[in-house]
Amino acid sequence: MKIHKLSLAVAxxxxxxxxxxxxxxERTSDEPQAQSSKECKGAxxxxxxxMSQANVAEPYRQxxxxxxxxxxxxxxxxxxxxxxxxxxxxxxxxxxxxxxTQQIDLLIISPxxxxxxxxxxxxxxxxxxxxxxxxxxxxxxxxxxxxxxxxVQIGTEAGKYxxxxxxxxxxxxxxxxxLAGATPQAERNQGFAAGIKANPKIKxxxxxxxxxxxxxxxxxxxxxxKANPKIxxxxAHNDPMAExxxxxxxxxxxxxxxxxxxxxxxxxxxxxxxxxEQGRLTATFTYPTNGKEAIAAAKKIxxxxxxxxxxxxxxxxxxxxxxxxxxxALENPNG
Numbered sequence: 288m289k290i291h292k293l294s295l296a297v298a299x300x301x302x303x304x305x306x307x308x309x310x311x312x313e314r315t316s317d318e319p320q321a322q323s324s325k326e327c328k329g330a331x332x333x334x335x336x337x338m339s340q341a342n343v344a345e346p347y348r349q350x351x352x353x354x355x356x357x358x359x360x361x362x363x364x365x366x367x368x369x370x371x372x373x374x375x376x377x378x379x380x381x382x383x384x385x386x387x388t389q390q391i392d393l394l395i396i397s398p399x400x401x402x403x404x405x406x407x408x409x410x411x412x413x414x415x416x417x418x419x420x421x422x423x424x425x426x427x428x429x430x431x432x433x434x435x436x437x438x439v440q441i442g443t444e445a446g447k448y449x450x451x452x453x454x455x456x457x458x459x460x461x462x463x464x465x466l467a468g469a470t471p472q473a474e475r476n477q478g479f480a481a482g483i484k485a486n487p488k489i490k491x492x493x494x495x496x497x498x499x500x501x502x503x504x505x506x507x508x509x510x511x512x513k514a515n516p517k518i519x520x521x522x523a524h525n526d527p528m529a530e531x532x533x534x535x536x537x538x539x540x541x542x543x544x545x546x547x548x549x550x551x552x553x554x555x556x557x558x559x560x561x562x563x564e565q566g567r568l569t570a571t572f573t574y575p576t577n578g579k580e581a582i583a584a585a586k587k588i589x590x591x592x593x594x595x596x597x598x599x600x601x602x603x604x605x606x607x608x609x610x611x612x613x614x615x616a617l618e619n620p621n622g
């Protein structure tokens with residue numbers, strides 16, 4: 288009997304030791320961890336971070352990369368590599384596979400689309416690489432942390448603004464959507480529908496996909512203008528598509544007939560805040576790039592040997608004519 292009890296005690300201690308080590312082989316996507324299973328070298332280590340960007344054709348995504356680069360420059364232990372998938376899911380999968388082969392210390396990814404990128408994100412995570420997902424989500428929970436805005440809330444705020452401030456007596460709306468398959472597209476659509484629901488006199492008369500790009504948004508708006516003689520509001524899922532819609536309307540002399548609403552509010556000369564200040568857009572809503580927050584989370588994991596929250600949601604705010612100049616000056620004091 289004594290021998291049996293001793294065997295049980297040894298087995299229990301062994302299990303505790305293994306659990307404390309957190310070996311890679313023990314980790315599965317069903318047991319997501321908040322940090323790497325690798326031994327943390329802390330402040331004495333040097334770390335390579337791989338940033339996998341969906342595309343840099345959108346000013347928002349270039350700004351995200353710039354913010355990551357600037358924040359990482361403040362952490363002497365960090366080197367960041369950047370890859371641009373150019374809206375190609377297969378290329379982004381290959382980019383992440385390449386980072387895994389290089390044995391990077393942490394992966395930051397903003398997925399082009401959720402479903403096609405889920406498996407390779409899980410692959411990195413299961414190999415013990417901490418993974419921070421920015422802006423657009425993947426399926427499941429096989430990642431370390433998500434950082435982004437609440438796209439349903441942003442869409443809802445946009446819808447309420449249209450229903451209460453822009454079209455209180457009702458009117459016709461056309462919606463320019465982002466890339467199908469990217470989670471913000473569905474969430475901004477869902478939120479907007481909820482936001483205008485209280486005003487039944489508002490009708491969404493047409494939708495089109497601009498894939499987040501100004502040129503495609505402009506081309507889609509050309510067709511929408513020809514098919515719809517009366518449009519009161521254009522709700523675009525980002526500022527570049529809203530600007531593209533404005534240019535299309537201006538080309539046929541109809542830009543004053545309607546209001547243009549966007550999302551992102553980048554504090555740069557070509558961004559949404561300036562477009563509101565200069566009167567091309569009626570309003571936009573901030574969607575933080577998350578770059579600074581991503582590097583802060585990476586530092587917490589790699590340098591401080593800590594953990595991060597599974598989901599970090601950043602706030603939004605309305606930018607309209609009343610506050611655009613003030614907020615731009617505050618966020619971009621160098622102009």
